[in-house]
Amino acid sequence: MQAEIITIGDELLIGQTIDTNSAWIGHALSQIGVRVTKISSIQDDELEIKQQLDVSIPKADIVIITGGLGPTKDDLTKKVLNEYFGGNLIVNEKVQARNEAYFATRNRPNLAVNQQQALVPDNCTVLFNHNGTAPGMWFEKSNTIVVSLPGVPYEMKALMSDEVLPRLRENKQLKGLYCRTIQTTGIGESFLAEYIKDWENDVRKNGLSLAYLPSPGIVKLRLSSYSGEHEKVNRAIENLKTLIPQYFFAENDDSFSQIIGKILMQRKQTIGTAESCTSGKLANEIVKIPGASAYYNGSIVAYSYALKEKLLDIPSALLDKQGAVSKECVERMAMNGKEKLSVDYCIATSGIAGPTGGTSEKPVGTVWIAIAGPNGVEAQRFQFGQLREVNIELSCSNALRLLLNKLKNE
Amino acid sequence: MQAEIITIGDELLIGQTIDTNSAWIGHALSQIGVRVTKISSIQDDELEIKQQLDVSIPKADIVIITGGLGPTKDDLTKKVLNEYFGGNLIVNEKVQARNEAYFATRNRPNLAVNQQQALVPDNCTVLFNHNGTAPGMWFEKSNTIVVSLPGVPYEMKALMSDEVLPRLRENKQLKGLYCRTIQTTGIGESFLAEYIKDWENDVRKNGLSLAYLPSPGIVKLRLSSYSGEHEKVNRAIENLKTLIPQYFFAENDDSFSQIIGKILMQRKQTIGTAESCTSGKLANEIVKIPGASAYYNGSIVAYSYALKEKLLDIPSALLDKQGAVSKECVERMAMNGKEKLSVDYCIATSGIAGPTGGTSEKPVGTVWIAIAGPNGVEAQRFQFGQLREVNIELSCSNALRLLLNKLKNE
Numbered sequence: 001m002q003a004e005i006i007t008i009g010d011e012l013l014i015g016q017t018i019d020t021n022s023a024w025i026g027h028a029l030s031q032i033g034v035r036v037t038k039i040s041s042i043q044d045d046e047l048e049i050k051q052q053l054d055v056s057i058p059k060a061d062i063v064i065i066t067g068g069l070g071p072t073k074d075d076l077t078k079k080v081l082n083e084y085f086g087g088n089l090i091v092n093e094k095v096q097a098r099n100e101a102y103f104a105t106r107n108r109p110n111l112a113v114n115q116q117q118a119l120v121p122d123n124c125t126v127l128f129n130h131n132g133t134a135p136g137m138w139f140e141k142s143n144t145i146v147v148s149l150p151g152v153p154y155e156m157k158a159l160m161s162d163e164v165l166p167r168l169r170e171n172k173q174l175k176g177l178y179c180r181t182i183q184t185t186g187i188g189e190s191f192l193a194e195y196i197k198d199w200e201n202d203v204r205k206n207g208l209s210l211a212y213l214p215s216p217g218i219v220k221l222r223l224s225s226y227s228g229e230h231e232k233v234n235r236a237i238e239n240l241k242t243l244i245p246q247y248f249f250a251e252n253d254d255s256f257s258q259i260i261g262k263i264l265m266q267r268k269q270t271i272g273t274a275e276s277c278t279s280g281k282l283a284n285e286i287v288k289i290p291g292a293s294a295y296y297n298g299s300i301v302a303y304s305y306a307l308k309e310k311l312l313d314i315p316s317a318l319l320d321k322q323g324a325v326s327k328e329c330v331e332r333m334a335m336n337g338k339e340k341l342s343v344d345y346c347i348a349t350s351g352i353a354g355p356t357g358g359t360s361e362k363p364v365g366t367v368w369i370a371i372a373g374p375n376g377v378e379a380q381r382f383q384f385g386q387l388r389e390v391n392i393e394l395s396c397s398n399a400l401r402l403l404l405n406k407l408k409n410e
Numbered sequence: 411m412q413a414e415i416i417t418i419g420d421e422l423l424i425g426q427t428i429d430t431n432s433a434w435i436g437h438a439l440s441q442i443g444v445r446v447t448k449i450s451s452i453q454d455d456e457l458e459i460k461q462q463l464d465v466s467i468p469k470a471d472i473v474i475i476t477g478g479l480g481p482t483k484d485d486l487t488k489k490v491l492n493e494y495f496g497g498n499l500i501v502n503e504k505v506q507a508r509n510e511a512y513f514a515t516r517n518r519p520n521l522a523v524n525q526q527q528a529l530v531p532d533n534c535t536v537l538f539n540h541n542g543t544a545p546g547m548w549f550e551k552s553n554t555i556v557v558s559l560p561g562v563p564y565e566m567k568a569l570m571s572d573e574v575l576p577r578l579r580e581n582k583q584l585k586g587l588y589c590r591t592i593q594t595t596g597i598g599e600s601f602l603a604e605y606i607k608d609w610e611n612d613v614r615k616n617g618l619s620l621a622y623l624p625s626p627g628i629v630k631l632r633l634s635s636y637s638g639e640h641e642k643v644n645r646a647i648e649n650l651k652t653l654i655p656q657y658f659f660a661e662n663d664d665s666f667s668q669i670i671g672k673i674l675m676q677r678k679q680t681i682g683t684a685e686s687c688t689s690g691k692l693a694n695e696i697v698k699i700p701g702a703s704a705y706y707n708g709s710i711v712a713y714s715y716a717l718k719e720k721l722l723d724i725p726s727a728l729l730d731k732q733g734a735v736s737k738e739c740v741e742r743m744a745m746n747g748k749e750k751l752s753v754d755y756c757i758a759t760s761g762i763a764g765p766t767g768g769t770s771e772k773p774v775g776t777v778w779i780a781i782a783g784p785n786g787v788e789a790q791r792f793q794f795g796q797l798r799e800v801n802i803e804l805s806c807s808n809a810l811r812l813l814l815n816k817l818k819n820e
Binding site for chain 1: 422423424425426427428429430432433434435436437438440445446447448449450451452453458564623625683685688689690691692693694696697698700701702703706707708709710711712713714716717720721750751752764765766767797798799800802
C-alpha cells in the first residue's frame, strides 16, 4: 500500500516553519506497513492544491493532506476539497457544539469566521477533532483514500492516532502485518549487517522483511511479516537477541531517556547531572519524559571555573593544572554532584563545544563524560567535530548511552 | 524569480530524518527575493528523479536539489543528473586532491567508492565542498538553473552561503533587492497590522513590499524594495520604529538569546538560571550562542522539593504552604540563585509541565517566571496548555522575552 503526503502552507516554503508533520506521518505509516513514496509541500493556492491532487491521487492508495484548515482567508483546503469532490458544505452539529462551548468557556465571541469551522462537505466522513476547531475529513475516490488534517502538530497527531491509523489497519492489504523492532548500539550499520548476515539470509528465505533504521548512536532493526506470521517473527527476534547480546539494548521505539527512566523507576533509584559543556541539555533530555520527577532530582550546571569550585567543590589547583576538560575534573564533578544532588547516579560532562577555545592538545570537540554510581566512577574521552550544537547533542546522546550500559550491567 | 526545492532520500519519506534543509533553503532564498513555490521530497530512484526534474524545470527559474550524493549505491543523484543533462563524468583534480588528503590524515584508505566522489559531469560548474567528499554542481538548461548539493546540513549550508547565494545575487532580476527586517514582541500579527495600517498603506503606495513573519512570541516585519531604493526603505523603517517603540526590540534575525548575549557582553554583566519546570532547557538556550561563557556562569536545576531546599535555600514552610509553583517560591529561587551563581541577573522558572500534577487552582500549564536583577525581583504567572514539551518551550521563550524587556528598560 502506497501513500503520498501533501503539506499546504506558504510558511513551509519560506522556511518560517519546518515541516515536522510529514516525518511524523511517514514514520507512523511505515509502522503499519504503508510506504510513503512522495511528500509535496505546496502554496495556499486553489489551483496548486487541485493540480497536486490530480497528480497524487492516481499514484497512491492513500493521500494525507495537512494544513490550510484554519479560519482565515489564507486557508483554502476545505473549500477546494469540497469543490474537487463535488460536495456541498453543511453544518456538522457535533463540531458546532464543541466550538461554541470552546469559545463560551473562554468568554470570547464565536466570530463568523470561526462558525464556518463547523461546515463540512456532505460527502466525507468527518474525523472529530477534540483539540481544535477544524475537523479532519476522509474522502474516497476511485480506490484512493484522501484524508485532510489540520496542520497544528498535536491536532494532526491525535487525529492520525485515534482515527486514521485504526481505520487503515482494518484494510485487507495491511491486516496481516506483524512487526517487531529491536534497537542496537555500539556497532555501525554496515558492520552489523556483516555480523548478522546468516541470520538475515534465513529470515528473508522465510519470507520476512527486514529494515535497518540507523540514527546517531543507534541502529534499529525492524522485522515484519505481511501475512500474519507472528510465530516466525517472534522466533527470529529471540534468535537475534541471543546473537548480539552486546549490541542489543531495547525493543520498540523507546529513547535512551525513556528506557533509563523505566529502569530507575523500577529500581527506585534517582539521577542527576553535573554539567559544563552540555549546559542543561542533558537535564532537559531526562526531564522530557513525563513522570521524570519520580527519579530525577536536579542538576548543577557549572559553566564557569568559579562555579565549578563554588558549587561542585572542584579544587582550583586541579582546574589550574589539568583544566576543566580532563578526566580528573569530570570524575570529581560526577562524584561531588552525586553527593550534592543526593542521587544514586550522576552524569558529568566537560568539553570544548566550540567554535573557539580549542588547543592542539584539546581541540574543539574534545569532551569528557563521567558517571558516578553506587559502585564508583568511570570516565571516557570523546572526540567530536567542529560544530557547537552538534557537539552538545552528541555529548548528551553518548552520556545517556553510557549510563544505559552501566545500568544494564549492574 | 521562482524556485523549487527537491530533497532526495528514502530516509525522509519513512520519517527517519526531518527535512530541515528545505526550510533553511526556503528562508535563505526568500531573504534575497527568490520565492520558493514548491518542495518535493522523493525516493532515491532514477525514474522518480528524472520525472521530478521534468516537472520542476519548466516551472522554476532555479531548482535546488539536496541529497543522494554519498558514495554508496543508494546515492544516485550525480549519475542521474549527468545522464539528464547529457554530460560525461570526468575526474575533478581539486576534489580528488582534497579527498585523498582527507583520508590520508585520518589513516584510512581512500576506497574505490570514495574515489568516485571526485568524478563530476563535464557540463556543470563545480561548487567546491570544503566540508565533505561530494562537490556541489551547477547546471543551466533552457533558462533554468539546477543546483545539486549534498544532504548533510552543514555541507549544504556552507555551499549555499559561499557559492549559490552570491551567484544568485548577481542575477539581474535580484540585483535591485534591498530589504530590512525588524522584530516586534508583545503584540499579535492582526493587532499589529491594525496599529500600523496607515504606515503600511504609505509604504505600499511607495512601491515597497511588506511581509509579516509571525512565530511564537515574535512578529517580524520585512520591508523590501526590488529596485534598489535604499533611502525609501531606510526612511520607512526609522518611521516605523518611532511608531511602535513599545513593541520593537531588534533589527535583523537575532534570537532573544543572541540579543541578550550582546547586551550583557557590552555591559559586562552576567547571567544564570534557577530552574524547575524548564529543567536545564533555559540554560541550554542561553549557551547555544557561541561565546556565551563571557556572560553565562551556570545554573541550578532544582527539580525536587528537597533540592529546592538544599541548593536554593527555599524554606520548607514556604513549599508546604504556597507550593513550589507560586510567586513566593519563584521569586526566592531567582534571588537566591542570583546570590549562589554570583550573577547580575538570574531567571527562575517553576510550573506544572504536565501531563499530570495539575489541580483546579493550578492546572497543567501554570508556570511562574521570576527575574532577579540589580534593581530587585519581579515575577509573572503564565497559563499555557496541556502539552509537556510545548509548555517547557513556551516557558523558555517567555522567560527570555521578559529578561530582554527588563534589560532594555535598565
